[in-house]
Amino acid sequence: LVPNFPAMPNLLFTGLPSLIAQFNLGLLLLLHNSQLMAYGAIKDLAGYTVAGYTDAIFIVILQGLAFGIQPLVSQAAGAKRYRDLKFLMEMGLKITLVYGMAVWLLIQLLPRQVAMLYTGGQDAELLAAAVSSLTLNLAAIPLEGIIMFGIVLLQSMARTRQALVISAAKTTLLLPLIFLLPLWWGRDGVLLAQPATVLLLTPPLCWLLWREWRRLAQARPPATRAAPWYR
Numbered sequence: 566l567v568p569n570f571p572a573m574p575n576l577l578f579t580g581l582p583s584l585i586a587q588f589n590l591g592l593l594l595l596l597h598n599s600q601l602m603a604y605g606a607i608k609d610l611a612g613y614t615v616a617g618y619t620d621a622i623f624i625v626i627l628q629g630l631a632f633g634i635q636p637l638v639s640q641a642a643g644a645k646r647y648r649d650l651k652f653l654m655e656m657g658l659k660i661t662l663v664y665g666m667a668v669w670l671l672i673q674l675l676p677r678q679v680a681m682l683y684t685g686g687q688d689a690e691l692l693a694a695a696v697s698s699l700t701l702n703l704a705a706i707p708l709e710g711i712i713m714f715g716i717v718l719l720q721s722m723a724r725t726r727q728a729l730v731i732s733a734a735k736t737t738l739l740l741p742l743i744f745l746l747p748l749w750w751g752r753d754g755v756l757l758a759q760p761a762t763v764l765l766l767t768p769p770l771c772w773l774l775w776r777e778w779r780r781l782a783q784a785r786p787p788a789t790r791a792a793p794w795y796r
Contacts, residue, residue, distance in 0.1 A: 582732045627713060712766055
């Protein structure tokens with residue numbers, strides 16, 4: 566139970582991407598709420614709440630997968646079991662993409678039915694605002710899942726700097742987009758800021774994951790010493 570002060574900076578740095586990700590979530594809600602009040606109405610804000618809750622359900626389920634696989638990835642990376650690490654990366658990314666596409670199809674094909682789970686069908690204006698928020702704000706939800714899972718993968722493989730850059734870039738890109746896009750498209754510009762950020766972040770994240778994949782494919786597993794003949 567004695568604190569190990571020299572080890573604390575590295576531990577804090579390793580957890581920094583997760584801290585920034587949670588900060589991004591709070592900033593995302595704050596900026597969207599303030600901008601929707603500036604470029605829309607109360608019902609637009611209520612409609613965005615529907616998209617926010619739907620996104621939260623998607624993220625919570627995905628976090629269960631990501632945080633469940635995280636210790637397995639860390640163990641495989643630490644033990645240099647490259648074959649197991651590649652399998653975990655491939656499996657996790659495939660499940661994340663399939664799950665994200667299923668949610669995206671549900672939202673895009675049945676936005677009215679999804680919105681009515683929250684709002685009912687009595688208020689036509691509120692329902693229209695909720696449908697608009699679902700289809701626009703969650704337009705890139707499969708890629709949003711890939712980014713979240715990719716950050717967890719990089720963090721698990723001790724690629725803390727890369728994970729930190731992606732997490733920080735999410736905030737850095739969102740800030741100008743959420744203020745500039747509404748100048749051209751009004752309320753829809755506010756709702757499109759998040760998917761635009763996700764689209765810009767996806768190529769560099771995929772490149773980082775592809776580089777890790779190539780490194781694992783070219784790496785050789787550590788040599789194991791043969792047991793003596795007399796055992």
